[in-house]
Amino acid sequence: MHSFNFTLLKKDALTQARLGEISTRRGKIETPIFMPVGTLGTVKGVLPETLLDLGAQIILGNTYHLYLRPGHELIRNLGGLHHFMNWDRPILTDSGGFQVFSLNKLRKIGEEGVHFQSHLDGSSHTLTPEFSIAIQEALGSDIIMAFDECIPYPSSREYVLEATERSTRWAQRSRDAWQEERGAALFGIVQGGMFEDLRRKSSDDLLDIGFEGYAVGGLSLGEEINLMYDIMEFSLPLLPEDRPRYVMGVGTPEDLVEGVARGGDMFDCVMPTRNARNGVLFTTFGKISIKQNRYREDPAPPDPECSCYVCRHYSRAYLRHLFQSKEILASVLNTHHNLHYYLNLMREIREAVRQGKFSEFKANFYRKKSK
């Protein structure tokens, strides 16, 4: 039962940009795609129905967080994550590998797996590749990520080598634990820090194991932006052309455009949703901080070129007022706009690649930003 498939529809002539389509048991996904992050079984502040309206085709869930609360068994017993949260499109679950990084003070890495102290109540837990896969399968994830370690930056070459090789062993164990017949796809994650040879080694080893798709992990961790672009540029072409390539945790609108130009198909990031809650809106002309005093009496919509619900109905002055007043609707409206911006950006990117005008689109994208 092989319900997962990737079809490469078009390759850009001047860049590495690709147009493709992923088939999953829960429907198709057009690539390049941006996947909103819904860590705890909700994209914060957005109704699933609204996500559909915004054009979201796939969202993320998180193994570590859902395991801790409410528990993967509970979710399985209640019909799986899709039913639980009322989202019937594809869900990709992160394996907990990012929490190895972000909860660095609360965890201990061993060969077997990672020991965590829950950030909720301090209780002890151990995540292994096998357990991470089991949790993701219990959740009913459509795209399961191998359990890895997102390696901090900067790290010594020695440590990156050690961690990358361990992640490769974990990838093999994830592959062994994965039950293909259940219908979910499994992606491997390339590590290797900022070292090209280690990235290459990691890719080669993962290709030997064999996955339905490949991710480039360990990016946007504070490194120079151009270094990140260089690593993407080096790492993405190492991956098979006939499999989706997922750039994990990236990024800003600029990062998405640059990522697509370097061959990325899938992206996810908390930026549009988190920044929305923190008062930052992404627009055609760059980002704006809606809490700034300059918008106090500004009757203009956040982005004059945006057609989203928020921009059609509300002024910057109103959004500033809601934010300053700490109203819940501020988060809702800001998130709505930002997700619209991100998803629309990807829509435009796909259309540009389809028409063979990606470079033109990219130039125009930057021209407007600098206005």
Next chain:
RNA sequence: GGAGGGGUUCCCGAGUGGCCAAAGGGAGCAGACUGUAAAUCUGCCGUCGAAGACUUCGGAGGUUCGAAUCCUCCCCCCUCCA
């Protein structure tokens, strides 16, 4: 009329001789945020400025080397009794 309490930097509120341009909170302003420990966090927040200087704690005097802090008078607010 009598008894008591109090007036502190935008607001609330600590401070009762030097370590005070004055705790803390709020508001305000600015910034950060990239596989979500995040509706979070950081910085600024009397004036000019690099250091430093200058003006502040209801008002006016006074004591003291030194006062938001002690004394005198005045103004205002609150509570209780008549």
